[in-house]
Amino acid sequence: MSRGSRITRFCHLFLDGDDQYVFFTSLGYGSTSQAQLVLHVQTSELRVRKVSHLPLDQAATRIEDSEKVLFLLREQAAKQGVQPHISHLYSASDVPAASSTGRNSGLWSRVSYSKYYNGGTVGDLYNAYVDMAQAIPSTTIWRLMTQLVDAVHFMSTCGEGGGGVVHSDLHSENIFLHYDGAPGSGVPDFYLGDFGNAVHGSQADPSRYRADIKSLAFYLERWLLVCPAPADPSERDELWRYLYFVVRPALEDLTTTTTTTTAAYRQLPDDLKPVMELLRNAPAGGPAESLPAWLDHRAEYAGLPMFYTYEDECLDAVGVDGPWHVAKVSIGVHNKRHFTVLDVSTETYSSAGPRGNFADCLSSDTPSWVRSLDEAQDASISARRAEIGRQALGALTCKVWNR
Structure with missing residues (x-):
């Protein structure tokens, strides 16, 4: 040299x-x-x-x-030969x-x-679309939910004595985007991270597991209603309606069970399987849409x-x-x-x-592990939900289940 x-x-x-x-x-x-x-x-x-x-x-x-x-x-x-979307x-x-x-x-x-993970967080993604007053593409939300539900289900199958692993802090800032390939190309994948409040084994009781599922339902609705919804659901694409009227209620139904016995908890991994099946059978959306370019940090840290x-x-x-x-x-x-x-x-x-x-x-060795989503229910979400109306729910649900 x-x-x-x-x-x-x-x-x-x-x-x-x-x-x-x-x-x-x-x-x-x-x-x-x-x-x-x-x-x-x-x-x-x-x-x-x-x-x-x-x-x-x-x-x-x-x-x-x-x-x-x-x-x-x-x-x-x-051991299971899988690659869950976990950090x-x-x-x-x-x-x-x-x-x-x-x-x-x-x-x-x-x-x-x-x-x-080079794409920031889902919180960044959400705020970007709020600032633009645009809806997050339904194909992006479907990809996000499919990978996230698979990750939470996988966690429920792990742990000591069949107790599973509970994240206990599932929210938008703890879900990361990652792009592969050259800067400016590709659609990101989503990974659940920040396990600082996670519990497993005897601590992973049913109420905490239900809270993770409740978080999934809450944030799915939040991401779907990022901008004012049309009064008529028919103005939304078919995949959006499927996620809102079929997948979201299926998640919410899982949070209403009051069973808390250890024996019942060991059956909890099966709870998310129907939701996983619903996501796999979702109607095809449009082509994957590009997300805001500034979410991709591949070039930013190339120095x-x-x-x-x-x-x-x-x-x-x-x-x-x-x-x-x-x-x-x-x-x-x-x-x-x-x-x-x-x-x-x-x-x-x-x-x-x-x-x-x-x-x-x-x-203290006991962190405050999750916010109360009962109290965190966003008022704007409730208002937008009312705009959609009940009349489309029955028709769409019948259409889906009678296929």
Whole structure:
């Protein structure tokens, strides 16, 4: 390689066993953690690093990270020979918290690395169509619901003692879009993620499972009624009417059962099978429609991670939850996404201050796992539902079931 074809820079480096990750950018802050986009040095893949804001003491580390249920789901998927639309977790562990002395402070940071989904969330999708005052294409909603219902059904078949896995926080911001192929091409797939409140085994009681199904019904209606509905349902396409008048009521019917015995719960995986069958037999919609281009982030993050010319610049940067090391790297001028780590600091750092109350963070092992959808019923949805009227329901239902 000719002289001058490589340059030296500094960056924030995360270590996970033999894996090395370079900080790319912050994706956002939650109440308990920061989500960071990172570049996996060994593969040049983008991944998501999630790190707790507050350090944990030794006792708190004994509270299992709920995200680890994804390892169970991946194992069960391999045994069943299926590929459910559930987010992929590469690793999850508690690591020594940042320490400028290089010695273990006795505190820990909870860190996980997962697949990066490049299309944002269904919440972003919903807001885009609200802003445009347009309906979400029925083909998109059908694809979303088919993949989501399949994922929830698969989860119900996993877990200890047949108890299944319950997500407990199913909403639009926890469903991710992912595009394959070149930027600007293709229709996204949808993946259920953020399992921080998930439960399984003895904790996965019927009421929580019903709440997940209730969330499916609630959000299906919300996505279908994203813009004012025509007074006459016949003005909607056939697939939209099928989703609204057939699939939605079938989901709602599953939430009315009051049985809560363990024996009855073990039959719950069968509950979603009729809904899965309805979705498979849905009338063909129009061709898959392109979604707003800005939802596709494939080109947005095609550049470089955050490199610094000087080491002090790296140390002075703010907004990066650690623990991270300062790394000296050698970068190829003509291919900057491939670089070599030359040196790594012994010390670890964190340039984002704690948020919240430390004692509160460690005192509770029972998260508030789901909002009450009875109280969250959107008034605008109720108003739009009234516009549709009851007269079309009977005719369409008869048409479907008499095929």
